Amino acid sequence: MKAAGVIVEYNPFHNGHYFHLQGTKEQTNADVYIAVMSGNFLQRGEPALVSKWTRAKMALQAGVDLVIELPYAFATGKAEVFSNGAISALDTLFVSDICFGSEHGSIDAFKNTVQYMTENKQVFDEQLKKEIAKGYSFPKASSLAYNSLDSAKYTVDLSMPNNILGYHYVKAIHEQKSSIQPHTLKRTGAGYHDEKPFDNTIASATGIRKILLGNNGELNKIKSLVPETTYDALISYYESYQTYHHWDIYFPYLQYKLSVTDPAELRTIYEAEEGLEYRVIDKIKDASNFTEFMEAIKTKRYTWTRLQRFLTHILTNTTKEEMAPYLEKMEVNYIRILGMTDRGQAYLKEVKKKVEKPIITNLNAKHDDPMLKMDIRATRAYALGYPQEIRTSLINQEYRTTPVRISHL
Amino acid sequence: MKAAGVIVEYNPFHNGHYFHLQGTKEQTNADVYIAVMSGNFLQRGEPALVSKWTRAKMALQAGVDLVIELPYAFATGKAEVFSNGAISALDTLFVSDICFGSEHGSIDAFKNTVQYMTENKQVFDEQLKKEIAKGYSFPKASSLAYNSLDSAKYTVDLSMPNNILGYHYVKAIHEQKSSIQPHTLKRTGAGYHDEKPFDNTIASATGIRKILLGNNGELNKIKSLVPETTYDALISYYESYQTYHHWDIYFPYLQYKLSVTDPAELRTIYEAEEGLEYRVIDKIKDASNFTEFMEAIKTKRYTWTRLQRFLTHILTNTTKEEMAPYLEKMEVNYIRILGMTDRGQAYLKEVKKKVEKPIITNLNAKHDDPMLKMDIRATRAYALGYPQEIRTSLINQEYRTTPVRISHL
Known part of the structure; x- marks a missing residue:
């Protein structure tokens, strides 16, 4: 079959x-x-x-x-x-x-893009680093780095979510x-x-x-x-x-967890990076629902999605240590x-x-x-x-x- | 003054x-x-x-x-x-x-008891160990060990809570x-x-x-x-x-914490001893309120109070490591x-x-x-x-x- x-x-x-x-x-x-x-x-x-x-x-x-x-x-x-x-x-x-x-809609364009990116990985990675240093989120920086490459216009537009x-x-x-x-x-x-x-x-x-x-x-x-x-x-x-099910009904558990956890412990959670652990602990105190909380922690550096993923890992108590093997070998x-x-x-x-x-x-x-x-x-x-x-x-x-x-x- | x-x-x-x-x-x-x-x-x-x-x-x-x-x-x-x-x-x-x-009501009896127990500490401790080995809770074992001592009957009855x-x-x-x-x-x-x-x-x-x-x-x-x-x-x-405030309103947080925490992590919590961490994680799954949960985890070995204290430390995320200095120097x-x-x-x-x-x-x-x-x-x-x-x-x-x-x- x-x-x-x-x-x-x-x-x-x-x-x-x-x-x-x-x-x-x-x-x-x-x-x-x-x-x-x-x-x-x-x-x-x-x-x-x-x-x-x-x-x-x-x-x-x-x-x-x-x-x-x-x-x-x-x-x-x-x-x-x-x-x-x-x-x-x-x-x-x-x-x-x-x-x-x-x-985009054409599979050949995807194949070409992958090939092109494999060949130009080093140039792309350097440009990506520069864009991230400017304070852009990872997806935005990726898209900018990609568009800065010579052949980008001939391949897939990587600022579109499904692309x-x-x-x-x-x-x-x-x-x-x-x-x-x-x-x-x-x-x-x-x-x-x-x-x-x-x-x-x-x-x-x-x-x-x-x-x-x-x-x-x-x-x-x-x-x-x-x-x-x-x-x-x-x-x-x-x-x-x-x-x-939606985030609002899980908000009390986030509130609880972040109210009794110190930054050092929270740092063990997957995707806790660059001091994000301090930020969520600080902002939880004044948020009365999930949306308020998200708006309080949002910065240019992180997409809404990236932050929600971090909160998901907090909720499910998923640690960096647990995830490490699967990032190594996906x-x-x-x-x-x-x-x-x-x-x-x-x-x-x-x-x-x-x-x-x-x-x-x-x-x-x-x-x-x-x-x-x-x-x-x-x-x-x-x-x-x-x-x-x-x-x-x-x-x-x-x-x-x-x-x-x-x-x- | x-x-x-x-x-x-x-x-x-x-x-x-x-x-x-x-x-x-x-x-x-x-x-x-x-x-x-x-x-x-x-x-x-x-x-x-x-x-x-x-x-x-x-x-x-x-x-x-x-x-x-x-x-x-x-x-x-x-x-x-x-x-x-x-x-x-x-x-x-x-x-x-x-x-x-x-x-009891007489302060001299308390003073005598303290003096007597200081002098007979070793005998008492040995007896206490024996009673605990029989599976009694700490307070029950203490009371039994105390009553087994010669002069106990002349001093304070240490099975009474306020005594x-x-x-x-x-x-x-x-x-x-x-x-x-x-x-x-x-x-x-x-x-x-x-x-x-x-x-x-x-x-x-x-x-x-x-x-x-x-x-x-x-x-x-x-x-x-x-x-x-x-x-x-x-x-x-x-x-x-x-x-x-009463335990029932905090039960969802216990449910949450125990549902996403593994025994090794729970073992870091103060008063997690003798496999109690496995027991609470196992029993939380079928309890629909605090009393049901307590009844499920209760054994002869632990008093209701001892178990509630453990649950309090779970709720407040209080670790053995944090408590250690204060048990050393009270x-x-x-x-x-x-x-x-x-x-x-x-x-x-x-x-x-x-x-x-x-x-x-x-x-x-x-x-x-x-x-x-x-x-x-x-x-x-x-x-x-x-x-x-x-x-x-x-x-x-x-x-x-x-x-x-x-x-x-």
Whole structure:
């Protein structure tokens, strides 16, 4: 069986994701489609709106055959870390092709850019250092350094968010010497260029979350923006758990942690750099909600996303020491199954013996990989977002939840 | 001016405390009365019902002249630690006499017991070890070892809670070579023996807290049990802060901390011993409130109080490393003023120059004593108990609150 992969967050799954999946099918013509998906915390450094199991279900219902978890160590990392983890997971499962959305839309341009950047690495790195010294954030400095290079105008514009990720996917494939063939679909705004007739039914995930987290009466507004299965899953999640997840509900824990932790201890947390530990401890005292806090700690040097990732690591108690091995060697230690269709299961059965890493379907106490411990801790921290009355049984749900299974008729 | 001292928690101040204060006045005939009082967390390992400033106010209104804070390092310690800290604070302020309530009621018996135990320390320690090896808790084992000694029956019954504290006060005075003269008043049940006619207006602080934390409609029930000033202060506290403090409101933070902390890290917390760190991490997963959690971790080996103290140190992030110097040398580093009357202020003025430790009235950033840092952190943790909407300004109240002042007419 030929397998194609997508790298996703599905927060939540919407029509844009559906078209991306359809496009992937057209471009790759595979037998089985595998999504490697962030768990309960995302690349932007925030909790997912609904749990990874519910998001896995949305994916399966929309046509994905197998959903595997991108471990926390990569899912909450910067583009390079995120991409390497994802590519390594798909490569481990013998995926032959991937397809990603990008603002640029031509895969050759991505390949050329990676080649060009490999050849000009030294010049780029020097320029990057200069831009960072001027006080720019890492992404902004990268973009400026890139644009200052001679051939930049002939390649991909790396100031666009999806281009950046795509570039890192292709670069990871190159560096990991993977045989995966990358493809890309052009997207414009929230949607994909090829899907003009559907444009008015597409909104970004950010837009959809805004509606969901705002006035509940407006829930109907998202009905045209997501598949019916997503809509039903969102309604049912709220009925079961009485909440969607967002930073505000975790703010008291940040407040607590930063109120009783001194800078020296906080410095052990991953991404605590350049005195950021002093800044967050100082600013927490006067912030009465998450947004106020973020606005108080924000500087030109750090992007909003970079700061949110740091706060995520504080919340989940993720240390530099724990992360060090995975920054050194950016590959997954295991394949964690979040959900599968019959077809996905058949594919797993086919490749099982060749896969060189543990495939985890039902978690139990035997699994004590340090990378997995971070996933378990992330799920526990995430569970603190459920209302007090129902959270107890959910704190340990990592051990109690089995993969979502769907039989397509 | 002659100063007499009392060692208190006033959680909250009630009629029994009033009679103890009157008795102290009769027995010592001093010019000024100083209370050394636990801060926001108490010897039983629990948050105080209302803040230390409100409790200081209750004390001043009832006839105390000066309220100083027993630092967190001692206030949340076992009897020996608690007592040594308190005696050292009073000794630093040149208090000549102290008076404590006890089940026994004769000060000579306490002195004899201390002398006897000093002479028979080795025999006692050996017996204590044997009892602990049988699996008894430390207080139970101490009491059994003590009763097994020949002369025990002629001295104080050290299985009674107030006798134990009294014994440790007298022992601390002896060991610190302090010139303080101890006195004691006999108490029976909740009240003091000498105060028969008032017996029906006396209930234990525990009883009063039960009423306050229970049905609010029953608040009237405590009216006859506390001075009017205490009653008013309790009402006004609830109006301002919309809560009294008890473990249940801090349970989510324990849940959070224990959900994202591994045993090795938890082992750095003060009082994490004999694998208790594994036990609390394991049991938190299935507990849905504080009482359920306590019942799950309770064993014969540990008293309820000992376990609550451990949980307090977890909540306040108090480490073995921080506490080590104060267990080695059990004396206060400073005198922190929580409240004073004109008379208390006059006394402070009189002794100021002789006092060999810093007297702290208004806290500011210059004060960076490591013992004081623990008090500040305890106040921050305590503030997390206020409702989310009002807590922000209170997290840093340690720096914003000035001592309570009362002028007696």
